[in-house]
Amino acid sequence: MALPKIGQRVSIIRTRDHTRGEAQIVDITQTAIFFDVPLTTTSHTLLSLYSKESVRISYFAIDGALQQFDSTVTRQVVLGTLDALEIPSPRPEEITRIQRRSFVRVPSDFPITFLVPQRTGGVPFLRGKGRSHDISAGGIRFHPETPIAIEPGDAITIQFALPHDTETTPPISAKGVVLRAKPHEALVAPILSIRFTEISNAAQQRIVQYAFRRQLELRAKGLH
Secondary structure, eight states: OOOOOTTOEEEEEETTTTEEEEEEEEEEOSSEEEEEOOEETTTOOBOOOOTTOEEEEEEEOTTSOEEEEEEEOOEEEEETTEEEEEEEOOOGGGOEEOOOOSSOOEEOOOEEEEEEEOSSSSSSEEEEEEEEEEEETTEEEEEESSOOOOOTTOEEEEEEOOTTOOTTSOOEEEEEEEEEEEOOTTSSSOEEEEEEEEOOHHHHHHHHHHHHHHHHHHHHTTOO
16 A cells, blocks of 8 residues: 655544544655644644544545555654654555545536647647536546537547646646537537546646545535
8 A cells, every 4th residue: 555645635533533634744754754734624723633642644545546544643843944743654554445446536617728639621729718527637527618529539638727726836738538528408518528648647646636635625515
């Protein structure tokens, strides 16, 4: 079982009262994992954790599977200027794989741009805009803003920024293939189902982390 990576966000449940928080992994050594002070997922206030506090850590692996392990806070430390908490690195047999789906798909609603081959001559490619419906690290569903001649099997290039990205974060760019084009009575263009065929590991990891945060948000609202 794989450990979480530096920079990855994890879910932390305080065992004594089952309060859930979210934190970011800031460092990993051979014997310990360090994460910043977590915030609760409901009120976004600090989740107080003390030495010898029992916790359950959950996170998504790169394939979208949910993994978790039980641990105990070793100590509070300062890494540079950052307050952090330390837990022991779990052994592989202590990590439980909860979900065995290839990639977790979550509902989404953000703008995208796309590029598809032009069938009617003129310019070789047609650029368009659309909005996403849901996403996983393996693909995306979206609808174009205007009708477009596109069919299952067509190649497509997609670019988008995730809602939690900062202004300095580069957009994700991926190539894919159209699997389905499903008409929708409330939309002027069908919903397109895309499977990614070329996407970087870093981009997939960003989508996995986004899916993790979306699941936490939906669970907090009682919608997932």
